[in-house]
Amino acid sequence: MTSVQKTKTISVTVDRGPGEVYEFIANPEHLPQWAPGFCRSVRRAEEEWIAETPDGPMTIHFVPGNEFGVLDHYVSPAPGQLILNPMRVIPNGPGCEVLFTVFQQPGMSDEQFTTDIRLVENDLQTLKGVLERLL
Template identity: 60%
Template structure:
């Protein structure tokens, strides 16, 4: 059995979990908070296309649910899917947003650390956006 190195990043948000979930699950909100990843987003048929620093990618969230599961798949190329586990869970009167990254074999430790830093930056932006609403 083989496992990949992982890193979990979380941020507390002073906002109810349902409100956080309903904001994050909408791909059209990505440019408001995932600024390191998303330059813009558009819908094309049933797909959402995200313009990223690495080029266009499709993004697909798992089915809407009442559990706070925001897992999503990003496809940087046809036939390639990257799984991104993400959750929003209650934290006292607010929320905790949790995002786990897995290091692909072809990604250096330095790049992986940089990717984790960008995810943390985006989650902090999400916190700021939601707490200012």
């Protein structure tokens, strides 16, 4: 039986409509623009996306498009390993909140978990900047 993982949910307020933000994030081709801590480049390979990350290539799969702002995605750093990254866009007046939950993976030290949290915080700040300039 596995134990409950430690988590941290990070959010950023974006001064853009939730629909615009959702559509931008849902396109994997945009990952290198807003998630440079995770993804240096991304390419389509048949039915999946391959992200070039600091830890090597990883497949990435977003959940199907939906009207609820759910942008959960799975990354696979190695065959047979699948990591869920819960992500949401929530309306906030004319803007929105983008939420991302980081899980402390089995075997990950507290220091590595803290580093992952900082990387996601930085990526969400980059996302905010990109969206508020572009859209």
